[in-house]
Amino acid sequence: MTFLNTNEETRKRKFKKCMSDTCSAKTLKKRLPILEWLPKYKTEFLIQDIIAGITVGLTAIPQGIAYAVVAGLPPEHGLYASLTSGIIYVFFGSCYNVTVGPTAILAAMTARYVSNYSPDFAILAAFLSGIMILVMGVLNLGFLVEFISMPVISGFTTAAALQIAASQLKSLFGLSGSSGDYFAESVYNFYNNITTAKLWEPVLGFGTMVMLILLQKMGQGCNRTDGFFKQMRWFISLSRNAVVVVVGMIIAYVLKVMMDAEPLNLIGDIGGGLPKFGWPPFTTVVGNETYSFTDMMNVLGPQSVALPLVAILESVAIAKAFADGATVDATQEMIALGLCNIIGSFGQSMPITGSFTRTALNHVSGVKTPAGGITKVLLITVALTSLTSTFYYIPKASLAGLIIIAMFSMLDYAILGRLWKNSKRELFVLVVTMIVCLFAGLEYGIVTGIILEAAMLLYKVARPPVDVSITKCQKADIMLVPLSDSVSYCAAEHVRRVVLKASLHTLSETLIIIDGTSLRNMDFTVASNLMSVVKDLEKKSRQILFMNFNSQLKNLCTDIDPKSEAKFVNALNAVELSDQLTKDV
Amino acid sequence: MTFLNTNEETRKRKFKKCMSDTCSAKTLKKRLPILEWLPKYKTEFLIQDIIAGITVGLTAIPQGIAYAVVAGLPPEHGLYASLTSGIIYVFFGSCYNVTVGPTAILAAMTARYVSNYSPDFAILAAFLSGIMILVMGVLNLGFLVEFISMPVISGFTTAAALQIAASQLKSLFGLSGSSGDYFAESVYNFYNNITTAKLWEPVLGFGTMVMLILLQKMGQGCNRTDGFFKQMRWFISLSRNAVVVVVGMIIAYVLKVMMDAEPLNLIGDIGGGLPKFGWPPFTTVVGNETYSFTDMMNVLGPQSVALPLVAILESVAIAKAFADGATVDATQEMIALGLCNIIGSFGQSMPITGSFTRTALNHVSGVKTPAGGITKVLLITVALTSLTSTFYYIPKASLAGLIIIAMFSMLDYAILGRLWKNSKRELFVLVVTMIVCLFAGLEYGIVTGIILEAAMLLYKVARPPVDVSITKCQKADIMLVPLSDSVSYCAAEHVRRVVLKASLHTLSETLIIIDGTSLRNMDFTVASNLMSVVKDLEKKSRQILFMNFNSQLKNLCTDIDPKSEAKFVNALNAVELSDQLTKDV
Structure with missing residues (x-):
């Protein structure tokens, strides 16, 4: 709530600044x-x-x-x-x-x-x-x-x-x-x-x-x-x-x-x-x-x-x-x-x-x-x-x-x-743009090039690298899934699939940890998919935890599935988390 | 070269696998x-x-x-x-x-x-x-x-x-x-x-x-x-x-x-x-x-x-x-x-x-x-x-x-x-999609929604957070610009602008370090912009270094500007790098 208010304040200040800027001699110059x-x-x-x-x-x-x-x-x-x-x-x-x-x-x-x-x-x-x-x-x-x-x-x-x-x-x-x-x-x-x-x-x-x-x-x-x-x-x-x-x-x-x-x-x-x-x-x-x-x-x-x-x-x-x-x-x-x-x-x-x-x-x-x-x-x-x-x-x-x-x-x-030496993908974009320009007209060529690059970029965003790792611990192994900086709606299904697929290759007692330490942004679509992963894994009696999700991201998830509240934990790293859990048991 | 060959091999193997998969009884089922x-x-x-x-x-x-x-x-x-x-x-x-x-x-x-x-x-x-x-x-x-x-x-x-x-x-x-x-x-x-x-x-x-x-x-x-x-x-x-x-x-x-x-x-x-x-x-x-x-x-x-x-x-x-x-x-x-x-x-x-x-x-x-x-x-x-x-x-x-x-x-x-509680941006997308659906037809609404989300996503990719920090060191201060995971062509100009702008607020002897430690991907456009930053800063006699760029990314840059070769260095962190440089002098 405080956060929202501050935002509001900043916006108002920016607006005022913008208005006075518009009218000043400096702006005229x-x-x-x-x-x-x-x-x-x-x-x-x-x-x-x-x-x-x-x-x-x-x-x-x-x-x-x-x-x-x-x-x-x-x-x-x-x-x-x-x-x-x-x-x-x-x-x-x-x-x-x-x-x-x-x-x-x-x-x-x-x-x-x-x-x-x-x-x-x-x-x-x-x-x-x-x-x-x-x-x-x-x-x-x-x-x-x-x-x-x-x-x-x-x-x-x-x-x-x-x-x-x-x-x-x-x-x-x-x-x-x-x-x-x-x-x-x-x-x-x-x-x-x-x-x-x-x-x-x-x-x-x-x-x-x-x-x-x-x-x-x-x-x-x-x-x-x-x-x-x-x-x-x-x-x-x-x-x-x-x-x-x-x-x-x-x-x-x-x-x-x-x-x-x-x-x-x-x-x-x-x-x-x-x-x-x-x-x-x-x-x-x-x-x-x-x-x-x-x-x-x-x-x-x-x-x-x-x-x-x-x-x-x-x-x-x-x-x-x-x-x-x-x-x-x-x-x-x-x-x-x-x-x-x-x-x-x-x-x-x-x-x-x-x-x-x-x-x-x-x-x-x-x-x-x-x-x-x-x-x-x-x-x-x-x-x-x-x-x-x-x-x-x-x-x-x-x-x-x-x-x-x-x-x-x-x-x-x-x-x-x-480009030939360093990036064949970009060479391809260049050649396609050029060919369309030469054979269909310059305006179509440049638009084709822009759309092609944007499509490739969106595809890359939809497939962020997820490096699942498995750590052996005293009691139970840990499957760690670190999420990068920002996961977008189009990557939601990909992340869900990676987690489910990786979980198939682990023993049933392996603890699955989704690591949100470096996660800054997450769409509603991603949060929904993560909550559906919880349900999918629970059907197979697998244990899943969300580590170091910031409060905003956590709120988004628990708003979708209030029962998941207990699954959000903070820890220095996965091994420490596992040790804590083992002690509790 | 070895890298390319391996790629070739993998591709051939994948192709063979794909062909045999297509014909197997398993695929038929x-x-x-x-x-x-x-x-x-x-x-x-x-x-x-x-x-x-x-x-x-x-x-x-x-x-x-x-x-x-x-x-x-x-x-x-x-x-x-x-x-x-x-x-x-x-x-x-x-x-x-x-x-x-x-x-x-x-x-x-x-x-x-x-x-x-x-x-x-x-x-x-x-x-x-x-x-x-x-x-x-x-x-x-x-x-x-x-x-x-x-x-x-x-x-x-x-x-x-x-x-x-x-x-x-x-x-x-x-x-x-x-x-x-x-x-x-x-x-x-x-x-x-x-x-x-x-x-x-x-x-x-x-x-x-x-x-x-x-x-x-x-x-x-x-x-x-x-x-x-x-x-x-x-x-x-x-x-x-x-x-x-x-x-x-x-x-x-x-x-x-x-x-x-x-x-x-x-x-x-x-x-x-x-x-x-x-x-x-x-x-x-x-x-x-x-x-x-x-x-x-x-x-x-x-x-x-x-x-x-x-x-x-x-x-x-x-x-x-x-x-x-x-x-x-x-x-x-x-x-x-x-x-x-x-x-x-x-x-x-x-x-x-x-x-x-x-x-x-x-x-x-x-x-x-x-x-x-x-x-x-x-x-x-x-x-x-x-x-x-x-x-x-x-x-x-x-x-x-x-x-x-x-x-x-x-x-x-x-x-x-x-969405109201957690993400007003996404609520906006929902409402726009719904309104277009209700007043122009369902097919136009869904297409509008898809394009709106994609445009917002592209904008976000074009404006990655760049956290410039300034560290006081023994001899000269360091202005550190860490680049994130992946910088795309549409963010190239943004990164260039951030670096140039931040450099204006530092003393002329401050060492500018572009930190590529966590950088995995970079487009040709980004590399070109980084090389143009070098030129812009050199005109003002500022010193700039590229730290921990992997060899592929470094090659891309030095291919554009061979004179920049000496500016690529590896170090544990910026301070260590600064100490090294001071010793050399």
Whole structure:
């Protein structure tokens, strides 16, 4: 009773604390981190934030266009995505390194709904994901992503990288036909259409890939703080994505002028200017069919759960990786990410999350505060308002090369060897996740992986190790059944069976002791089963005792079977208990 | 390597053993238990089996008719259900006490599909459930029902009893209108139609209930082995279900002759004769619509999983309750139950499982072998072939009274008080399960309960207690983090956070020791997180050591980060370890 009251007290205190926390200035700063860092802003931060913003922006533009293409959207949507979210994150983001925007995986997950329906589905997906992420953030449900294990993440990421790379084979070789929604379909289409391959596309595509690798190597050993030449090498290397796209554009333009034709597939017309602001599309028309909100929800289906989960997973993982050992406020990151998606969807943005490549870039460029994002946003605004006619000449093959190289960095071979050596069970989970991702779609794969891991975990919990031991004593032997830390309802029947089975192998005078010394928790189901064991054993005239059950657990048992009261005893160990009993007799 | 080979060996041996087991005479007897008990049959068993068969049969007939009514089926289907299954269980059943047939819960779960569609759906449900149960039996998947905890079972059973009792209010009061598919709907309809109540129906219905209670009390203290009068009292008490129905029939007949009209709602014409044997209905016609197999499957939907699960649950629970401490061969019980349903569906049977009432009756009647079932089957055959014209006069009010009384015995009030006192969490699970059952249907309720319990369990596994302690030592303090038995992937982030957080409250020279002494299992995800803790702490120049990790766990970690090799140490305890280190320095 006292125990319950104390609990009540603690709860009340926690509630009060929670209420006052919600209203304090400290909380305001926590929820609007710009209030924390802006007053402390120093002029020397400015130059570093600007440099970082430029390198990130020079990558965000080609990547934004490329990922819009991956998602099957008009290229400008990829730029819109970095625009609004970039501004929102400056206000709400708690990790100064992180930059948000479109990512390859979210683009690939959106693709199916765009290619089979319309771009409106991508914008609605961003809005809905934003709502889900915000709600999960506010309700502290971020822990849900902890149920996605590393093997599942690894299988999912590898499959995503393969799927995205495969979808670019069409553009890389300039093939006719469609590229396909799945990895398997893309590979199949590639094989079927390989005879339609052109000359200039693969030359430019593979050229782009070689250039990217060389530019990366060029930057090695150079640093932001080095001398001018090394500094330039460092800067060009970091901006390599922009460099290869510019080179591709020049080649396309020169070829056009020289041949008086367009031998390369180009991005073509890009809708210039800033995005139109307005409500996200809650109804849409595809072909002749009007889709109501419910119809659109039905189309998005499992995506509406998988997309926000993956967005949270990516963003929190990135925040943690670049936190330099500081603790990450996952709740705040989720609130920021949710708002970025919601408000972004009012500006025609596709779903966004933290970008690994650009965050890493931000980090090595020496960013100091989230203000770095402002430069990036300005750069993209310039691109949208005055460069779209130039973007006309971006060759699709250049983007394909850029995307494929980016995907290679997402592959993780090392984990395969580690799991093969140490845990074949987890390797199995990885492979199953990957196969389902490749052949049924990314969202089904990740959900399959999560369920498979959870099922395996539940099975393990249902079969806790019970090490029955038999000790010879002076008078009667003892069969000792130690119960572990916590026995759950699903293990109740298992424990019952183990005790009954073990008792069959002992002499009838052997004393059976259930040792609850280290038992902290026990369900009603377990208690009921233990009491039924007593009845089963008494029918065979066997003696059973419960040793060192704490009072709460004992009460639970005696509530079920009041006659069992006398069977609960305390002792230092089983042998002492046996000696006591023998003396009594 | 040796370890792996040994594993391989064991697996081969197990496989061989499994193969030879499958083919041995012992296994044949296990899978066809009649081969075990029939050769040992003694003549003195015969009389006891016959008496038990008669009492069970006299209950199986009225209950069969009543539960067919609950399911909304023509009454004869309830008798068909006891017929075929009764024969099959004689051959395959491993528990001599158990009798199978229609049960109130399965009938209630079938009702919705019958009342909205056609009886064919009940027969197909029996066939499909049989297949599911058989497959689960053969694949040893019976353990799945261990994931249905007592609170879920209790909430489900209580809701089922309430729903079934409520559905009988219409017949009990002779109301017009429909009775409703749900508890809430039935109560609402009862309230709306109460003004249409008749006189004779409630009189007979409540009379039946009073009679049942009195007849039950009459048998108390009497026994099969007593003198003639007491023996008769005992027998009549056990056959009370048949007695009240016969009394009802006589009253209905007398009223008809006296008033020259039918003032009571009667069962009416029952299709006489044995069931027609043939394939279960894989297609059917409802109204003007033809349902293909796929359409029928779509209609059955979640039922096709919930029905077999509940059937297994009921039958295994009953087998265990009446096993007298013997271990129950759950696999064999599932095989028998599966075959009973499959073959039964060829004889127009509704879904069946072990019946608690009739099994208890069988037990107190002193049954000796499954042969008792033969008498029951003969009795039902007689009923079907020559008594159906008499059954015309069974008043629906009598059946309603009989069903309502049977439902009262299913209510379990005691568990509510026990859970209130000991585990409010489990009470919550019970209440949620019950509410969903009452307002959305039994199958949704039980699935909700299972998922809720599993989610709570997973959350608990994701938040294992980590008791960080700080010990003062000569040179430097020690922060000790003991890891429990098994840390799962979903707890990885939690452990990481606890360690990082606790380290913030210690001095920078404090030695951090992760104690793996009692750690048996660790996922790849956990190992990765531990290695990332090392990196995080090293950035702050903190010293961390891993104490007493077994070689397998150590290998997993050093595979991820080979540089951590030196951090793994063995010691008796943390203080000894600290002393060692100080000496070294």
